[in-house]
Amino acid sequence: MTKHLYLEHDGKVLLVDHSGKGPQKPVRGRIEFNQIDNGWLYRLPTEKEASKLGLTWEVKRVNRFKFGEKTHEVIHALPDIEWPSNWAWKDNLISDSAVHPVARESVYRTMHRIVSKVILRNSKGQLLLQKVNRGFFTGQWTLPGGFLDYAEHPRKGAERELLEELGVNLKLPDPRGETGEIVNGIDRCIVLERIFNSEGIDWVSFTYLVDVEDGIKIICKPDEVDEARWFDLKDAMERAASLFDIEAFRSLVEDD
DSSP, X not given: OEEEEEEEETTEEOOEETTSOOOOOOOTTXXXXXXXXTSOSEEOOOHHHHHHTTOOEEEEEEEEEEEXXXXXXXXXXXXXXXXXXXXXXXXXXXXXXXXXXXXXXXXXXXXXXXXXXXXXXXXXXXXXXXXXXXXXXXXXXEOSEEEOOTTOOHHHHXXXXXXXXXXXXXXXXXXXXXXXXXXOSOOOEEEEEEEOSTTOOEEEEEEEEEEOOTTOOOOOOTTTEEEEEEEOHHHHHHHBOOHHHHHHIIIIIITO
């Protein structure tokens, strides 16, 4: 296992060269460069190399992932400094081909994956779940929803997913006009964040609770959703595959 130290502060990351000398600054958009023995000009330091630079840090978490047959362990930590003026901006790091791919992959894992979901509740208190046939939860029951598009508010993303997956055209309550349009109603939302495994992908979920009239028409998207069904709260919590969905039931439905 190869070990690396990922020090980040205010959007800047410490890079060193092949001999451990740093800090080094990448060049945004660089494709061609004079390669050295290991193929890259810059990389993440080891703990020993960072200590030689006079740095101390607080460890936040440790990620492990594989490239080919080699496993890499990356220690993510917050350095004890005020402002790393000579360190690498993350935006420049990921677009420089001269930077070791472990460093670029580590930046990638610090970016949140944002999903938006909706709990539809009918007059009987039943909740709608769908059985999906693609994605992370293939063959399992989940709430309607999915990844946000670029420059999309979570409410708008949830509305879009409802329409795409189940054919439901619904405006979510937005009494404060967070999306630029005031929509009257009770705003029930929970935001959850969690890293589920050692690879370190950080997930953020926005889940909205909306009461709907009985008889709402559901048209499942054939290539994405096998079926949709109403469940009592107990059954919904037992069937839901996502921990985010279960936590949303507890916070939004049980406490409502």
